[in-house]
Amino acid sequence: MSHPILLRGSIQRRLIVQLLSGAALLAGLMFFVVQNYARDLAGQSQDEILAASVTAILDSASVRDGDLTVDIPYFSFSMLGNISEDRVFYAITRNGSFLTGYPDLPKPAAATSTGPRFRTATYDGESIRLVTATRRMSVGNQPDFIEVTVAQTRYGLRRQLAGISRTVAGFGLGFFALAAVFGIFAAQSAIQPLRQLAGSVSRRGLSDLRPVSAPVPAEMESLVGALNGFMSRLKTSLSRSEDLIAEAAHRVRTPLTTVRTQAEITLRRVDKPENRQAVREMIRAIDESSRAAGQLLDHAMVSFRSDHLETEEVELGRLTRDAVARLVPMADLRDIDMDLTIPEEALQVRGDPILMQSALLNLMDNAIKYSPPDSRVHVALRRVGTSAEVSVRDEGAGFPKADMGRLTRRFVRGGNTDTVVGSGLGLTIAHEVARAHGGQLFLTNHSEEGGACASLSFPLS
Ligand SMILES: Nc1ncnc2c1ncn2[C@@H]1O[C@H](COP(=O)(O)OP(=O)(O)OP(=O)(O)O)[C@@H](O)[C@H]1O
Numbered sequence: 043m044s045h046p047i048l049l050r051g052s053i054q055r056r057l058i059v060q061l062l063s064g065a066a067l068l069a070g071l072m073f074f075v076v077q078n079y080a081r082d083l084a085g086q087s088q089d090e091i092l093a094a095s096v097t098a099i100l101d102s103a104s105v106r107d108g109d110l111t112v113d114i115p116y117f118s119f120s121m122l123g124n125i126s127e128d129r130v131f132y133a134i135t136r137n138g139s140f141l142t143g144y145p146d147l148p149k150p151a152a153a154t155s156t157g158p159r160f161r162t163a164t165y166d167g168e169s170i171r172l173v174t175a176t177r178r179m180s181v182g183n184q185p186d187f188i189e190v191t192v193a194q195t196r197y198g199l200r201r202q203l204a205g206i207s208r209t210v211a212g213f214g215l216g217f218f219a220l221a222a223v224f225g226i227f228a229a230q231s232a233i234q235p236l237r238q239l240a241g242s243v244s245r246r247g248l249s250d251l252r253p254v255s256a257p258v259p260a261e262m263e264s265l266v267g268a269l270n271g272f273m274s275r276l277k278t279s280l281s282r283s284e285d286l287i288a289e290a291a292h293r294v295r296t297p298l299t300t301v302r303t304q305a306e307i308t309l310r311r312v313d314k315p316e317n318r319q320a321v322r323e324m325i326r327a328i329d330e331s332s333r334a335a336g337q338l339l340d341h342a343m344v345s346f347r348s349d350h351l352e353t354e355e356v357e358l359g360r361l362t363r364d365a366v367a368r369l370v371p372m373a374d375l376r377d378i379d380m381d382l383t384i385p386e387e388a389l390q391v392r393g394d395p396i397l398m399q400s401a402l403l404n405l406m407d408n409a410i411k412y413s414p415p416d417s418r419v420h421v422a423l424r425r426v427g428t429s430a431e432v433s434v435r436d437e438g439a440g441f442p443k444a445d446m447g448r449l450t451r452r453f454v455r456g457g458n459t460d461t462v463v464g465s466g467l468g469l470t471i472a473h474e475v476a477r478a479h480g481g482q483l484f485l486t487n488h489s490e491e492g493g494a495c496a497s498l499s500f501p502l503s
């Protein structure tokens with residue numbers, strides 16, 4: 043059972059949130075900067091028109107027949123009216139006393155320089171902008187100060203600003219949306235190498251402990267280094283335990299052969315039926331141990347060679363024929379005929395012939411062991427699409443249905459093994475060999491004709 047993984051946050055989500063917050067901040071900043079700039083610009087243009095209007099009125103002041111006259115020119119107000127339907131007010135004073143216009147207009151800004159003075163005030167409940175300028179004239183050698191104030195409401199300005207704000211807000215939103223798309227894309231592509239690494243490690247076979255060799259970004263160097271180091275340690279420890287199994291199996295098998303010979307000799311000497319039975323059971327136990335040691339040795343060899351697979355071109359016809367020939371003596375002991383069908387064409391596959399032979403021998407060994415005496419075992423090689431398939435079929439009772447799904451697991455034996463010696467590793471070996479070669483092992487029962495059928499398929503080269 044795999045250990046549950048504790049999760050805390052998500053790098054991708056964190057990246058997206060940070061990028062989007064940055065984008066929102068920038069969009070907001072852009073909105074305020076542009077809006078302020080537009081407000082300044084619009085205010086400045088209103089001020090300039092108001093100042094021009096004030097100057098035009100001041101310029102129209104003249105001394106006629108020793109008297110001061112001010113003819114307000116039409117265009118001095120019309121140029122203000124052109125901007126919008128804003129209301130315009132004015133006031134003219136002479137030496138501080140009101141002459142004409144709106145007497146209650148707010149006081150102008152105090153004079154600090156000679157140029158026009160600007161001020162924002164409230165008049166008649168509305169916000170207005172006032173511009174005031176003064177002109178010095180001489181009437182009968184007396185200095186005379188004419189002061190003109192022109193004011194205007196600010197509807198047009200506000201409407202103009204609202205329009206600009208809407209446009210800038212639209213730009214800001216568009217910028218944010220674009221930044222969001224790029225942000226999500228950037229976060230995904232930043233996380234992509236991690237996904238690729240996880241995918242390539244999880245796609246590996248159980249025994250594939252090669253170091254990760256695909257190039258990775260610099261930031262992942264320590265992670266991949268740690269992973270490679272871990273796999274190398276695991277590999278060393280696995281191969282050490284496999285070596286130990288092989289050595290132990292070898293050491294057990296040799297003395298067992300001696301014990302078995304001695305037991306056979308004893309059996310011939312013993313007469314009492316109960317003693318004979320005891321010795322027979324002893325011989326069976328020795329056979330079981332010896333078989334288990336042999337199979338363990340074979341399994342360790344298969345695991346090792348599968349990990350360091352060295353392939354060559356293998357002609358499956360010849361390999362199958364050799365395997366059958368090796369098992370004919372064992373089949374003869376049970377009066378079983380080995381029936382071999384091999385196609386005319388040579389079927390070549392790339393693989394390790396020692397592993398393939400071991401797998402075939404195990405399937406044939408099973409067929410002979412689990413079928414009744416005086417029957418036939420049919421071994422057939424054929425091409426199936428782009429694969430070559432060797433099937434081994436017998437005329438026995440077939441694979442026990444209840445155990446069918448787990449027979450390829452280590453040390454698993456079916457319920458039909460009463461008197462049959464075995465260790466439950468034969469099908470495991472065949473399955474591992476198939477997998478190491480990119481092939482498959484199929485177990486089926488031929489219901490009409492009876493008997494088990496085990497097929498090994500390998501991709502053709
Ligand atoms: N041809 C067959 N007919 C019926 N049952 C079979 C056949 N081949 C295998 N089995 C069943 O599958 C089980 C697993 O087979 P496997 O070859 O892995 O182990 P084994 O034959 O019991 O031991 P060994 O490791 O010595 O081969 C057997 O115990 C048996 O129950």
Ligand SMILES: [Mg+2]
Binds near residue numbers: 404468
């Ligand atoms: Mg077997």
